[in-house]
Amino acid sequence: MTRQSDPKATEKRSVRRSETSRLERRAFLGALGATAGAFSIGATAGTGAGAPDGVQKATGIPGFSCDKRQFTCGQQVTAADGMVSSVDPIASGVAATVLREGGNAVDAAIALQYVLTVTQPHGSGIGGGGFMVIYDADADEVSVVNSRERAPHGATEDMFLDEDGEPIPFSERIQMGEAVGVPGTVMGLETARDLHGSRPRQRLIRPAIDLARDGFPVDRVFAEQIAENWEKFNEAAKEAYSDEDGNPLTEGDTHVNTDLADTLEWTKWWGADAFYEGPIADDLVATVQAAGGSMTADDLSDYDVTLDEPVRAEWNDLEIVGQPLPSSGPSTVIYILKLLESLDIGQYDLRSPEKYHLIAEATSLAWADRNEYMGDPEFADVPIDGLLDDEYLAARAERIQVGETLADYEGGECVEAGVPPGVDAPQATTSPDAKYGSTSHFSVVDGDGNAVSYTSTIEQFMGSGMMVPGRGFMLNNELTDFNAVPDGPNKVEPWKRPLSSMSPTIVMRDGVPEFTVGSPGGWTIITSVAQTILHRYVYGLDPLEALTEPIVFTTECPPITWEDGVPASAREATEALGQVWRDESDGDIGNVQVIDIDDELTGAADPTRDGQAVGFDRSGWHWPTGKRGHGKTD
Ligand code: GLU
Numbered sequence: 001m002t003r004q005s006d007p008k009a010t011e012k013r014s015v016r017r018s019e020t021s022r023l024e025r026r027a028f029l030g031a032l033g034a035t036a037g038a039f040s041i042g043a044t045a046g047t048g049a050g051a052p053d054g055v056q057k058a059t060g061i062p063g064f065s066c067d068k069r070q071f072t073c074g075q076q077v078t079a080a081d082g083m084v085s086s087v088d089p090i091a092s093g094v095a096a097t098v099l100r101e102g103g104n105a106v107d108a109a110i111a112l113q114y115v116l117t118v119t120q121p122h123g124s125g126i127g128g129g130g131f132m133v134i135y136d137a138d139a140d141e142v143s144v145v146n147s148r149e150r151a152p153h154g155a156t157e158d159m160f161l162d163e164d165g166e167p168i169p170f171s172e173r174i175q176m177g178e179a180v181g182v183p184g185t186v187m188g189l190e191t192a193r194d195l196h197g198s199r200p201r202q203r204l205i206r207p208a209i210d211l212a213r214d215g216f217p218v219d220r221v222f223a224e225q226i227a228e229n230w231e232k233f234n235e236a237a238k239e240a241y242s243d244e245d246g247n248p249l250t251e252g253d254t255h256v257n258t259d260l261a262d263t264l265e266w267t268k269w270w271g272a273d274a275f276y277e278g279p280i281a282d283d284l285v286a287t288v289q290a291a292g293g294s295m296t297a298d299d300l301s302d303y304d305v306t307l308d309e310p311v312r313a314e315w316n317d318l319e320i321v322g323q324p325l326p327s328s329g330p331s332t333v334i335y336i337l338k339l340l341e342s343l344d345i346g347q348y349d350l351r352s353p354e355k356y357h358l359i360a361e362a363t364s365l366a367w368a369d370r371n372e373y374m375g376d377p378e379f380a381d382v383p384i385d386g387l388l389d390d391e392y393l394a395a396r397a398e399r400i401q402v403g404e405t406l407a408d409y410e411g412g413e414c415v416e417a418g419v420p421p422g423v424d425a426p427q428a429t430t431s432p433d434a435k436y437g438s439t440s441h442f443s444v445v446d447g448d449g450n451a452v453s454y455t456s457t458i459e460q461f462m463g464s465g466m467m468v469p470g471r472g473f474m475l476n477n478e479l480t481d482f483n484a485v486p487d488g489p490n491k492v493e494p495w496k497r498p499l500s501s502m503s504p505t506i507v508m509r510d511g512v513p514e515f516t517v518g519s520p521g522g523w524t525i526i527t528s529v530a531q532t533i534l535h536r537y538v539y540g541l542d543p544l545e546a547l548t549e550p551i552v553f554t555t556e557c558p559p560i561t562w563e564d565g566v567p568a569s570a571r572e573a574t575e576a577l578g579q580v581w582r583d584e585s586d587g588d589i590g591n592v593q594v595i596d597i598d599d600e601l602t603g604a605a606d607p608t609r610d611g612q613a614v615g616f617d618r619s620g621w622h623w624p625t626g627k628r629g630h631g632k633t634d
Helices: 007-012 019-034 089-100 105-119 185-196 201-214 220-232 235-240 258-270 272-276 279-290 297-302 329-342 353-373 390-398 524-537 543-548 568-575
Strands: 071-074 076-079 082-086 129-136 141-146 306-308 311-315 318-322 439-446 451-457 505-509 512-518 593-597 601-605 612-616 620-622 628-630
Touching: 071 076, 071 089, 076 082, 076 612, 082 089, 082 105, 082 593, 082 601, 089 105, 089 201, 089 439, 089 612, 105 129, 105 185, 105 201, 105 258, 105 439, 105 451, 129 185, 129 505, 141 185, 185 201, 185 272, 201 258, 258 272, 272 279, 272 297, 279 297, 311 329, 318 329, 329 353, 329 390, 329 505, 329 524, 353 524, 353 568, 439 512, 439 593, 451 505, 451 512, 505 524, 512 524, 524 543, 524 593, 543 593, 543 601
Parallel strands: none
Antiparallel strands: 071 612, 076 601, 082 439, 082 612, 129 141, 129 451, 141 306, 311 318, 318 505, 439 451, 505 512, 512 593, 593 601, 601 612, 620 628
């Protein structure tokens, strides 16, 4: 990947803030002294402050319009020189302009994630964490920047238990100060930029600052999430997400977040130091502590990302590559896909009872093992090689029969964990609460073949409901991803990262990326990603069809949840075998964004949240038919 900085210097900076960073920090703290505590920079930045009337310039992203001949926008589009697929049309547009300026896929992804902090604060943001899977075409390697939140040093294994030793109800846990993990997103973005970026930080954060300061229209999902989470909000969030009369913002209202613009402006100048030390960090910590959490300033200044070796496995002449533990995601995707490969699932029709039955059984087996064995590998001894061992998986697959179920689901039985190589016996870890949070996934591929598959989160929609007063961003409640009951590899421990299901994945052929994929949706992320890959590669659907084809999900215990479109006849046929389905469909599960990489790039964005793919052609334009012309630029 073409990049600006010296590779040696950046590697040094990859995990903790570097000496360079320390110099920046000193300058940063000096600058703070100069402002004598008046931590507001709207005026000095010269960008203009204050709430505008109506939608301002930010929604007209400078240099971007879907009508321009170099860009093409839609739920599924094709282009030659760059592709972005995200949940947010504004964010996709910003990222596409970075590509047009010659920025690489990582540059575009960084700009995109900062914009999502502003325009989709319900799904992800600088108060959360995530996993960025990166293919560097020059180096011909996949690497992962892991910015998962960590439990504060003061976290205790019983912090989610009540006085009687019972788990505090999930609906209460999600609002506890103890649920807030030390955020990783800013450090993750800075690390990715250090390692792979080619554009100055200022360029990549600027669009997000302009959007926050000048305003943009609240979209349908943002409005729904403001309404749904209103009772959960602290005062700062209520103030930020209400109109002048104190009413919750609704679709089409202009949202301005000057506090967030200021926070991002500081980050623009001072990088991660602005976030992890000084007044922003102090306010973050005060907010968490006021809600009962133990987080301290030291927790923030100690925060480190890790650079992980991706998990990878051969499958169907391809290689599935993705975020390893502490996400269970891609490992469990691989587990399920390998079982389905052994069962030759492709012999059954796309919407046949057999197909749904095999997926449900394979997912049950995977889930039993996931919940029993997986956790943060810095703390837990996870038998991951055994779990993904071909012989072990073949033996697990052999247990699945087309004509019967693995367990007496109707009688309330669940599938039990296996005994993979390296394990004596399962410990029968307490089954955790089902997790159906939400998040955002996006993909970017540039004209040089670099690719990013990035899922980032604040856990539940709107996270903990706590906005840091005066700073404009929401805090995560990621630590609810730990088991509340202190047993098993995913129990709470200080500085540990909770087990995730996020599955940013790249499918490779002959060592080169061919498909990027990921989704939000808590536990169902794994299902969405596995079945999108199945639909693309075993059933040969095109990218948009592959992600919209109805899917099913189950844990090791019934019932099976399902999307609209799974035929009643198929459900009834499997019920006769003993499968148990939920009475009602879940409507839509997940929100998958993909990019297919062939001679051209095809991006597809899941319609369930108004996402948009934006393609970029350096020297061409798209006729309305989708045919590409040449020789003219806008
Ligand atoms: N907390 C979830 C996880 O890491 C992500 C949020 C979501 O559910 O989408 O698995």
